[in-house]
Amino acid sequence: xxxxxxxxxxxxxxxxxxxxxxxxxxxxxxxxxxxxxxxxxxxxxxxxxxxxxxxxxxxxxxxxxxxxxxxxxxxxxxxxxxxxxxxxxxxxxxxxxxxxxxxxxxxxxxxxxxxxxxxxxxxxxxxxxxxxxxxxxxxxxxxxxxxxxxxxxxxxxxxxxxxxxxxxxxxxxxxxxxxxxxxxxxxxxxxxxxxxxxxxxxxxxxxxxxxxxxxxxxxxxxxxxxxxxxxxxxxxxxxxxxxxxxxxxxxxxxxxxxxxxxxxxxxxxx
Amino acid sequence: xxxxxxxxxxxxxxxxxxxxxxxxxxxxxxxxxxxxxxxxxxxxxxxxxxxxxxxxxxxxxxxxxxxxxxxxxxxxxxxxxxxxxxxxxxxxxxxxxxxxxxxxxxxxxxxxxxxxxxxxxxxxxxxxxxxxxxxxxxxxxxxxxxxxxxxxxxxxxxxxxxxxxxxxxxxxxxxxxxxxxxxxxxxxxxxxxxxxxxxxxxxxxxxxxxxxxxxxxxxxxxxxxxxxxxxxxxxxxxxxxxxxxxxxxxxxxxxxxxxxxxxxxxxxxxxxxxxxxxxxxxxxxxxxxxxxxxxxxxxxxxxxxxxxxxxxxxxxxxxxxxxxxxxxxxxxxxxxxxxxxxxxxxxxxxxxxxxxxxxxxxxxxxxxxxxxxxxxxxxxxxxxxxxxxxxxxxxxxxxxxxxxxx
Numbered sequence: 001x002x003x004x005x006x007x008x009x010x011x012x013x014x015x016x017x018x019x020x021x022x023x024x025x026x027x028x029x030x031x032x033x034x035x036x037x038x039x040x041x042x043x044x045x046x047x048x049x050x051x052x053x054x055x056x057x058x059x060x061x062x063x064x065x066x067x068x069x070x071x072x073x074x075x076x077x078x079x080x081x082x083x084x085x086x087x088x089x090x091x092x093x094x095x096x097x098x099x100x101x102x103x104x105x106x107x108x109x110x111x112x113x114x115x116x117x118x119x120x121x122x123x124x125x126x127x128x129x130x131x132x133x134x135x136x137x138x139x140x141x142x143x144x145x146x147x148x149x150x151x152x153x154x155x156x157x158x159x160x161x162x163x164x165x166x167x168x169x170x171x172x173x174x175x176x177x178x179x180x181x182x183x184x185x186x187x188x189x190x191x192x193x194x195x196x197x198x199x200x201x202x203x204x205x206x207x208x209x210x211x212x213x214x215x216x217x218x219x220x221x222x223x224x225x226x227x228x229x230x231x232x233x234x235x236x237x238x239x240x241x242x243x244x245x246x247x248x249x250x251x252x253x254x255x256x257x258x259x260x261x262x263x264x265x266x267x268x269x270x
Numbered sequence: 271x272x273x274x275x276x277x278x279x280x281x282x283x284x285x286x287x288x289x290x291x292x293x294x295x296x297x298x299x300x301x302x303x304x305x306x307x308x309x310x311x312x313x314x315x316x317x318x319x320x321x322x323x324x325x326x327x328x329x330x331x332x333x334x335x336x337x338x339x340x341x342x343x344x345x346x347x348x349x350x351x352x353x354x355x356x357x358x359x360x361x362x363x364x365x366x367x368x369x370x371x372x373x374x375x376x377x378x379x380x381x382x383x384x385x386x387x388x389x390x391x392x393x394x395x396x397x398x399x400x401x402x403x404x405x406x407x408x409x410x411x412x413x414x415x416x417x418x419x420x421x422x423x424x425x426x427x428x429x430x431x432x433x434x435x436x437x438x439x440x441x442x443x444x445x446x447x448x449x450x451x452x453x454x455x456x457x458x459x460x461x462x463x464x465x466x467x468x469x470x471x472x473x474x475x476x477x478x479x480x481x482x483x484x485x486x487x488x489x490x491x492x493x494x495x496x497x498x499x500x501x502x503x504x505x506x507x508x509x510x511x512x513x514x515x516x517x518x519x520x521x522x523x524x525x526x527x528x529x530x531x532x533x534x535x536x537x538x539x540x541x542x543x544x545x546x547x548x549x550x551x552x553x554x555x556x557x558x559x560x561x562x563x564x565x566x567x568x569x570x571x572x573x574x575x576x577x578x579x580x581x582x583x584x585x586x587x588x589x590x591x592x593x594x595x596x597x598x599x600x601x602x603x604x605x606x607x608x609x610x611x612x613x614x615x616x617x618x619x620x621x622x623x624x625x626x627x628x629x630x631x632x633x634x635x636x637x638x639x640x641x642x643x644x645x646x647x648x649x650x651x652x653x654x655x656x657x658x659x660x661x662x663x664x665x666x667x668x669x670x671x672x673x674x675x676x
Contacts, residue, residue, distance in 0.1 A: 061609050063609065067609065069609040069610075069639075070639075093639070094611075094636060094639055094640065094675075095305065095639070095640050095675035095676070096611075096636060096640070096641075096642045096673070096675050097611070098305065098675075111533070113484075113487075113533075115489075121389055121414065122387050122388060122389040123389045123391075124489075125531070126489055126531040126532075126533055126538060128533055128536060128537075128538050128561075128563050129533070130535060130536045130563070130565075131536075131563055131565050131573065133565050133566060134563075134565040134566060134571075134573050134607070135571045135573075135607040137607075137611075138571070138607045138608055138609055138611060181536075183566070257377065258429075259377045259378075259427065262427050262432070263427075263432060263482065263484075263489075264380065264425050264427040264432055265427075268346070268373060268375065268380070270338065270340065270346070
């Protein structure tokens, strides 16, 4: 579950931006694609240097009839300079899957690497990361939704500005680079123009119809710089099901290293 | 209560050590976690037993207690005890300390002292190279339940892989179904009559060294094990009443093993291989195959995995028989991805030489927040008389198990 928090708020890579290149600056001619990429890049740049963080999350699954099922998950995330994050997600409930853990090495280019630890069998299993369009633990979040959102995984197109919940937002489309295995043809994202935080994404399926909407809120700033959401709600319009992620206990720069994200540490997660 | 009396000194040491640790740091009580499970199991067999004393149904109750104590940031104690009561088979009424280990770790190495469990392997059907822990054969037909192994384990992770060393001072004997148990040989095994090739008996110190790493899209491990074979040869003798009985004969072996898991697109390739010396003639064995994933089948959230595997084992079949000598396996794994994590696994194992076929079904779903129901069944079809699986030919069964987690 990778960089949930970093998540969409942090979309992608680092370009050195000159003042003239900043979105909205007058007098500069750029295409909608260039402007979309610049916004994504700037959002990512603003999250650079967080180092590592841990957080706790409650995932609530709701079906059409209103039945609910909860999972509690702890996450650890390590920023990897020049590449995607490493992350570890550990399930505390439901009790029958307690101790199950996912280890993910996300990459800017190419497939992510993923392992699953099954505590009852003491077994580490490699997982096929091409399953990215598949549901994460029965939720409305696909693996690709909870994975580290690297700039390079999409191409972009700026659509314009919009007001969302009283905030001025950039609206842009993004298209997965991995067209074969992504579950989406297109995403439309809303990022506020002041802090470049993600507020909403609409997901369009392979038939180009609206599949899901993600809304993100209750942002708080950590270390005076890094914004993380308190709530993320994914609604599936085609099935009527939804999943809510409630984030708490963000702790930054806890001293995690590569050694906390290998097969040895995976087997001793608690 | 526990499998062998000889373990009492060790058990006592761990129980006392655990009590001291658990009571010593009350200010740290948040680092103490207890959990457990209680399960009820009912099995129905479709045929009368092939061997005397076997019944057509059985019921069992099992409990598991887990205690975890984070003593310091780098020192953990884990305790996992298990006990089962079986209505039919007195040998299946048994308990075990699955885990009673201290784990100390730094950034550069870790050490485990105590009873622990270790799994090595990659494939789904046959677990050839998994050798550290003894199989708790009465627990499950698939051999995936293991007994806690006393050990000192040192692991040194590096950028280039992980080196692990194991010193195992005490051997655990395999459990076998009793006279009234199903899934047994025509003549029952009396595990109390175990004989060892080595004069140290259970106290022979077994050693293992393993190196594992990730190379590009492949996870691989190689190891060497020197010590007491986990799978004994079964030899015939007569008990005091002059009735035939089998006894386990544990030999000293050397075994090299290899396991690989590799990702290639939507394929996962898996392979295991071993070379063993010390039991009749030296032999090699290998199992390998694939799992292909279909995501979101029929526009649902369901995933379907297609599994194909093959196993070949060149051992001396007259000395150490295996049912997996030359078999092909196929499986379907359905993950419904619903709230209750419903899963169904259907597998077929077919002996290429004899044509004997085993069909197995494992299905499971959660009920509410803290219960799970499992429905398992196996069918033994056209089992050839010459096939070592013939002793199971009448054991078609269905088992329902309800587990409550707390």
